Amino acid sequence: MTSNRNVLYAQAGGVTAVINASAAAVIEKCKRHPEVFGKIYAAKNGIEGVLEENLVELTHISECQLDQLKQLPSAAFDACRFDLDPLEKHPEQYERVLAVFRHYQIGYFFYNGGNGSMVTAQKVADYCTEHGHPVTCIGVAKTIDNDLALSHCSPGFGSAAKYLATSLLEATLDLYAMHRTSTKFFAMEAMGRNAGWLALAGGLIKTQMLDVPLIILPAERLFDEKKFINKVQHFFDTKGYCVCIVSEGLKNTEGQYLNVEHIEHTEFKDYPQLGGVAHIIAQKVRQHFDVKTHSAVPDYLQRSASHLVSANDWAMAYGAGKAAVTAALDGFHGVLPVIEKVSDVPFVWRFKNVKLLDVADLEKHVPDHFLSKDGMEITQAGLDYLLPLVKGERYPPFKNGIPDIHPLDFPLLPKQLPPYQIDRKRVSPI
Amino acid sequence: MTSNRNVLYAQAGGVTAVINASAAAVIEKCKRHPEVFGKIYAAKNGIEGVLEENLVELTHISECQLDQLKQLPSAAFDACRFDLDPLEKHPEQYERVLAVFRHYQIGYFFYNGGNGSMVTAQKVADYCTEHGHPVTCIGVAKTIDNDLALSHCSPGFGSAAKYLATSLLEATLDLYAMHRTSTKFFAMEAMGRNAGWLALAGGLIKTQMLDVPLIILPAERLFDEKKFINKVQHFFDTKGYCVCIVSEGLKNTEGQYLNVEHIEHTEFKDYPQLGGVAHIIAQKVRQHFDVKTHSAVPDYLQRSASHLVSANDWAMAYGAGKAAVTAALDGFHGVLPVIEKVSDVPFVWRFKNVKLLDVADLEKHVPDHFLSKDGMEITQAGLDYLLPLVKGERYPPFKNGIPDIHPLDFPLLPKQLPPYQIDRKRVSPI
Numbered sequence: 001m002t003s004n005r006n007v008l009y010a011q012a013g014g015v016t017a018v019i020n021a022s023a024a025a026v027i028e029k030c031k032r033h034p035e036v037f038g039k040i041y042a043a044k045n046g047i048e049g050v051l052e053e054n055l056v057e058l059t060h061i062s063e064c065q066l067d068q069l070k071q072l073p074s075a076a077f078d079a080c081r082f083d084l085d086p087l088e089k090h091p092e093q094y095e096r097v098l099a100v101f102r103h104y105q106i107g108y109f110f111y112n113g114g115n116g117s118m119v120t121a122q123k124v125a126d127y128c129t130e131h132g133h134p135v136t137c138i139g140v141a142k143t144i145d146n147d148l149a150l151s152h153c154s155p156g157f158g159s160a161a162k163y164l165a166t167s168l169l170e171a172t173l174d175l176y177a178m179h180r181t182s183t184k185f186f187a188m189e190a191m192g193r194n195a196g197w198l199a200l201a202g203g204l205i206k207t208q209m210l211d212v213p214l215i216i217l218p219a220e221r222l223f224d225e226k227k228f229i230n231k232v233q234h235f236f237d238t239k240g241y242c243v244c245i246v247s248e249g250l251k252n253t254e255g256q257y258l259n260v261e262h263i264e265h266t267e268f269k270d271y272p273q274l275g276g277v278a279h280i281i282a283q284k285v286r287q288h289f290d291v292k293t294h295s296a297v298p299d300y301l302q303r304s305a306s307h308l309v310s311a312n313d314w315a316m317a318y319g320a321g322k323a324a325v326t327a328a329l330d331g332f333h334g335v336l337p338v339i340e341k342v343s344d345v346p347f348v349w350r351f352k353n354v355k356l357l358d359v360a361d362l363e364k365h366v367p368d369h370f371l372s373k374d375g376m377e378i379t380q381a382g383l384d385y386l387l388p389l390v391k392g393e394r395y396p397p398f399k400n401g402i403p404d405i406h407p408l409d410f411p412l413l414p415k416q417l418p419p420y421q422i423d424r425k426r427v428s429p430i
Numbered sequence: 431m432t433s434n435r436n437v438l439y440a441q442a443g444g445v446t447a448v449i450n451a452s453a454a455a456v457i458e459k460c461k462r463h464p465e466v467f468g469k470i471y472a473a474k475n476g477i478e479g480v481l482e483e484n485l486v487e488l489t490h491i492s493e494c495q496l497d498q499l500k501q502l503p504s505a506a507f508d509a510c511r512f513d514l515d516p517l518e519k520h521p522e523q524y525e526r527v528l529a530v531f532r533h534y535q536i537g538y539f540f541y542n543g544g545n546g547s548m549v550t551a552q553k554v555a556d557y558c559t560e561h562g563h564p565v566t567c568i569g570v571a572k573t574i575d576n577d578l579a580l581s582h583c584s585p586g587f588g589s590a591a592k593y594l595a596t597s598l599l600e601a602t603l604d605l606y607a608m609h610r611t612s613t614k615f616f617a618m619e620a621m622g623r624n625a626g627w628l629a630l631a632g633g634l635i636k637t638q639m640l641d642v643p644l645i646i647l648p649a650e651r652l653f654d655e656k657k658f659i660n661k662v663q664h665f666f667d668t669k670g671y672c673v674c675i676v677s678e679g680l681k682n683t684e685g686q687y688l689n690v691e692h693i694e695h696t697e698f699k700d701y702p703q704l705g706g707v708a709h710i711i712a713q714k715v716r717q718h719f720d721v722k723t724h725s726a727v728p729d730y731l732q733r734s735a736s737h738l739v740s741a742n743d744w745a746m747a748y749g750a751g752k753a754a755v756t757a758a759l760d761g762f763h764g765v766l767p768v769i770e771k772v773s774d775v776p777f778v779w780r781f782k783n784v785k786l787l788d789v790a791d792l793e794k795h796v797p798d799h800f801l802s803k804d805g806m807e808i809t810q811a812g813l814d815y816l817l818p819l820v821k822g823e824r825y826p827p828f829k830n831g832i833p834d835i836h837p838l839d840f841p842l843l844p845k846q847l848p849p850y851q852i853d854r855k856r857v858s859p860i
Contacts, residue, residue: 079611167735170503186729298728299616300600301600400634405603
């Protein structure tokens with residue numbers, strides 16, 4: 001009788017405040033099924049760690065470390081921007097993964113990443129299976145962008161949304177106190193290259209300030225400067241001030257980004273690095289109205305805010321890890337457990353498995369009915385959608401006045417295979 | 431027998447997360463001494479509200495509203511950038527204040543603002559007294575900048591410091607996870623035009639990550655680009671990444687601001703609006719090392735973060751309000767209760783009264799021994815100073831997933847005096 005097949009878990013793409021809760025759930029649940037799962041490994045830096053054999057073993061992780069994982073933002077096993085090339089282009093990458101999987105007797109591959117990288121993970125698992133080493137691949141959902149198709153929402157989004165809404169509310173109170181004598185316009189930038197979900201989350205401040213003069217500029221809508229200026233004028237006239245939340249990926253009516261910070265060139269593609277659009281928006285208002293403006297760019301702060309984790313979002317991230325292992329136990333392969341809403345009041349949700357290939361190239365955008373006719377305000381339907389996702393607080397422990405969080409030290413296993421070097425020039429820099 | 435003299439409270443200058451705790455304390459304590467204090471008023475927008483007779487009455491404020499005040503960030507009675515001109519230049523401003531004070535029988539003036547405006551408040555009180563209407567003026571300390579001289583620290587600073595340290599720690603974990611495959615440098619901007627205290631607060635992340643490759647660029651030290659680049663190089667070589675916190679008011683070796691966003695011209699002075707220096711620092715690193723960088727500008731978020739209030743800072747802000755009323759009860763005039771440290775372990779502090787004129791033009795800077803020899807790291811002495819100030823959490827209540835905070839509605843009293851118009855052109859736009 002052969003021993004049980006081992007488990008490999010890896011993280012890829014941009015981090016979230018709750019992705020490590022998913023990691024903890026995968027590890028916990030696999031440990032509870034020793035009749036199925038053998039050793040538990042994690043790769044450092046996603047698929048890169050597999051290729052380069054940078055692995056850690058978690059089979060005997062302590063309860064204490066699991067608890068630390070559950071409250072640690074960012075990616076405990078390090079993120080990765082690298083993805084395998086198509087099989088026909090670089091078959092040696094697939095051979096290498098097969099060699100590593102065979103050596104470590106990996107039979108289950110849980111990949112916590114973006115759609116694209118999870119599909120690659122499935123392809124590599126299929127490749128292994130076809131070459132006589134069966135591997136089950138299950139995706140674990142995560143993204144702050146909330147653009148995961150077929151899912152009610154994405155684990156990671158709720159916490160980033162809670163951070164942005166809280167921050168915008170607090171800054172709005174600041175502006176409110178200053179506007180009669182000083183700053184009259186404030187713009188805050190939200191992440192979101194193609195999807196405006198995080199900008200939409202700023203709309204939540206309406207639940208505390210019903211009539212707040214707030215303009216939302218989501219990535220999905222082209223920026224019509226004239227309409228925007230008119231709306232600012234309207235709010236100046238009626239309220240005396242105006243706040244704005246804008247997607248980093250806002251484009252003008254010609255379809256060009258308002259602010260490309262820098263363009264990174266790679267073998268296959270140019271990646272524009274975005275940033276500072278809030279600043280540009282504020283500048284336009286200052287120049288047009290001759291008023292004092294301010295702008296904020298929270299950048300990484302919004303996706304790593306352990307101190308503003310949404311309890312519901314955390315439960316979804318933790319649940320996503322459990323659901324992935326359940327899917328493996330149920331004999332699935334090439335699936336991603338996504339969130340299905342069961343009822344609105346009370347807010348009830350569960351996981352259902354969808355095929356990774358079915359969600360691969362889909363992007364979920366903010367639907368029209370979540371935005372007002374002019375595309376610059378949130379509707380009640382939008383609020384109703386967002387409210388349950390940001391609900392509940394889950395504070396990390398504090399030490400010395402700041403969150404008691406720090407990188408966890410998982411020592412790398414000694415390498416046993418011949419070295420393998422990744423060509424880093426073609427890694428997406430985003 | 432004449433009735434008791436009435437109280438006027440006002441707020442001026444930039445807001446903090448805890449200034450309203452001072453307001454609540456002043457009101458509470460005055461209410462408890464009806465044998466001394468008559469009605470309690472607050473002016474909207476500081477001294478502007480006095481001139482324009484924009485007053486609210488707080489004598490019968492409810493316990494519920496006081497509780498709301500205690501957790502509300504920003505300035506509940508609206509901030510003010512206006513200051514009275516010298517008496518010899520615009521005596522009519524002083525006459526107007528006297529007229530308002532006389533009409534409302536104001537005998538106590540509690541001014542919660544910056545040094546400069548508190549001195550003006552004293553001058554105006556003296557003017558009233560000299561003209562037969564005795565007014566006691568007491569300052570209430572507040573500033574996130576921590577540059578208040580003669581005080582161990584400033585109420586408002588600890589919470590902003592806690593916010594910045596927490597944010598930088600979380601972003602550093604993000605960078606840590608990404609740096610092997612993506613972003614290698616992250617810079618965050620802290621407020622502080624002339625004082626680097628808030629940038630120094632970033633150093634607190636060393637209590638969680640002892641060997642963190644952190645560069646601090648406080649406003650007090652001129653930016654030596656070569657030394658900075660060498661230090662980044664050192665951290666890249668030894669750690670593979672580097673984080674940086676920089677004062678908005680950083681100047682180059684020629685003494686010029688690295689980034690003047692915009693210059694506002696007024697009758698008396700040009701006010702450069704600063705912002706975006708973190709971005710410039712990140713750009714320099716990207717250009718020099720050809721690595722991916724990110725930067726964050728929290729702007730108003732750092733001074734309004736009700737969700738990251740330091741319990742010790744809150745106690746100081748609340749205590750500052752109480753101490754001001756105590757000073758009035760004790761017969762003082764023209765004083766400011768400042769914080770005096772009594773012992774380090776346990777951290778014990780109390781208030782002592784200093785003369786407003788003695789602190790007026792002093793600015794407290796980060797002392798040399800809080801910084802390493804190269805001026806870019808924090809020392810143990812610096813950490814020892816900061817730690818008690820950020821200690822303790824004091825979360826606001828949450829509603830709908832975000833803090834349950836919103837502007838409080840204090841209706842303006844109907845005006846009873848002839849109207850008075852302020853010349854807004856000469857108001858400092860900072």
